[in-house]
Amino acid sequence: MSERLIVVSSDCHAGLPIWDYKPYIEEKYHEMMDMAVPIQIEMTQKAEDSFLIKEINDEWRQGIEQELTGAWDYEQRVKMLDRDGIAAEVIFVDGITETNTPPFGAGLSLPTKDIVPELQWAGAMAHNRWLAELCANDPARHIGVAIIPLLWDVDEAVEKVRWCAEQGFRAVMIPSMTNDFPGYHHTKYHPFWEACEDLGVIVHFHSGPGPMADFFGAGWPDESADDFPGAMGIYVSEVMWWLYRPLTFMIWGGVFEQYPKLKTVITEGGTTWMLPSWLRMLDHNYTDVHHSAKLGDFRSHLSMKPSDYFRRNIGVGASCIPRADVEMRELVGVDKMMWGSDYPHPEGTWPKTGEILDEVFTGFPADDVAAILGRNAINFYGLDADALQTVADRIGPDPSRFA
């Protein structure tokens, strides 16, 4: 009996072409959408012109236009998953990075400035409604991550996360940049953590956001990029830190002490690049007191050291890890790393997933490969392993392939 590997992508993306969100938005916001969307498209194009390099994206998309419609077309999407051998996927917002984001800034970066809160909620809920429909096609295979713009109003966020749970969502994404709002150590967020813990809803942070004005100037994308040489190098060098930052706040704030069953995930934050040094630094500041004695007590409210909370409460959506990360898997814990394809983003493994999996995983112990490619995600997200084995037996890779 040949049991195929269950591969779970802990990092995929989906989103409608922006105008197609209209039927999912309450009618009272339609007029506003007609005004705002053209501006959003123009801003996106400017940003693409100024650093995303339209040519690169256009070239990448050439010849795979049809396959990329899987960003929103269910039939096409399942074809792509099957071709990649992926049995189940965790679905974040923003299909094709720049062109399939919800209106009113409700996409991956969830800006918290220059946005009308009510409208951002409207955009987020439109996406959530559509995503619930998409996932309902086959709930065992598609784990949607609903969008919760938590910062504006914690009570509303609690109400919305209950709605999400009723729709079948077991995962939400919140902003990783809190900007002028209190950080996640603030006690005002406790009702939200409590609701997520109660409902078994997993809180996600996804890579991407950063303080763009620091890199590109306050006037970006209008400001001249020539004044800010190397801005993109700074962005890519800092982006993981900004992703891990909310967890730094939550750990020290005692959130996991108070809500011991709350689960969170860091998605597309790599594994060996930042994670081990981040944990070492946190533990150092918990255990070594001489250098901070003058700063008073900031640890007695925590019953464990920071890395213990990491082990218990934080998942690692490692996405497209390179072979070097698999070699160093013990640094992070082989039971922690969850692979992801990042479909349909150009930095992902798709459309060469099979080839890349061979490169990255061949020669490692079969059990470790099975854990990183799927079992860890099955355990962490509580997926239906039997249902997924049925899918895997049809489309999943044969384990002997990585021998």
Place this chain on the structure above:
Amino acid sequence: MSERLIVVSSDCHAGLPIWDYKPYIEEKYHEMMDMAVPIQIEMTQKAEDSFLIKEINDEWRQGIEQELTGAWDYEQRVKMLDRDGIAAEVIFVDGITETNTPPFGAGLSLPTKDIVPELQWAGAMAHNRWLAELCANDPARHIGVAIIPLLWDVDEAVEKVRWCAEQGFRAVMIPSMTNDFPGYHHTKYHPFWEACEDLGVIVHFHSGPGPMADFFGAGWPDESADDFPGAMGIYVSEVMWWLYRPLTFMIWGGVFEQYPKLKTVITEGGTTWMLPSWLRMLDHNYTDVHHSAKLGDFRSHLSMKPSDYFRRNIGVGASCIPRADVEMRELVGVDKMMWGSDYPHPEGTWPKTGEILDEVFTGFPADDVAAILGRNAINFYGLDADALQTVADRIGPDPSRFA
């Protein structure tokens, strides 16, 4: 012939009791000082009450009140250096952390918000005038670090750094937090880098500043600390990152590409905690292009990889390193680490420097110990080794002590 070790502290502090800065400030600012200083003292006390824990500081100071006056009293200071076996010192602002900072926010944290630029310049120049006098007592032993609040006005900063060089300064400190000002990759700062390179003035960043409102709330120190549990744990876990950040901006901005002889120092930022992972991350983003291909070219203006600029242009004021850091010295480079006592700060080695040096350095190769304790600083700062040997022969440790 027994040649004693030349010990250089790359991290010491000095500052007058705040009212004693008055004679060093232009008379036109005296009235403003009379109004501002009581407020500054009150804010400091509030901050000390809310997290610095006055009792801890008071207890630490008990019985060493006289010795601590070395923060500003030259005769006392030299006694302390001699007792510690320190031949030369690099002197930053803020003597006894909380109580010897210049007026108008011109201390270690150089705030860039809620401050009148003209007044901050006035406070900084008062300190610079006094520090020039202090160092003139024995320029071979005392390397003063002048304060340059660079952000407000680059032309003024250039003018002031020329004045500093004329007074004998070969070192300046600039803000590590740029806040709402452009980061140090912005081309507007080029005239300042050019002036420092021309004059041979070394630019310093010193640990301490961070976005305090993120940790303690915008209303801090008035806001209730209870709303922000663990804030100090977050601060100590992030403080190194905020210290290294300006160098991330300068490296990618091509500052060291354009000004190849410009020297900078990261002081009190540890060695093994953050430095190796920071360099690895920067180099990764320079060399690995797949994941960032869609972001365009951000590296072709750099002729070397980031860690090469680090080797060439950045010094490491490692301060009071633990034994573990000496064990891992090859990670950073034994020719890079510059020890420091942090006198008279309570987190430093003083008043137990001798005892701590024994603990940290005993058993390591004599040449490595000599490099970390003094030779690296002599080379980096271009100190007068002969003059310092004369001092060391009187007060320095015997190398056999660490055998």
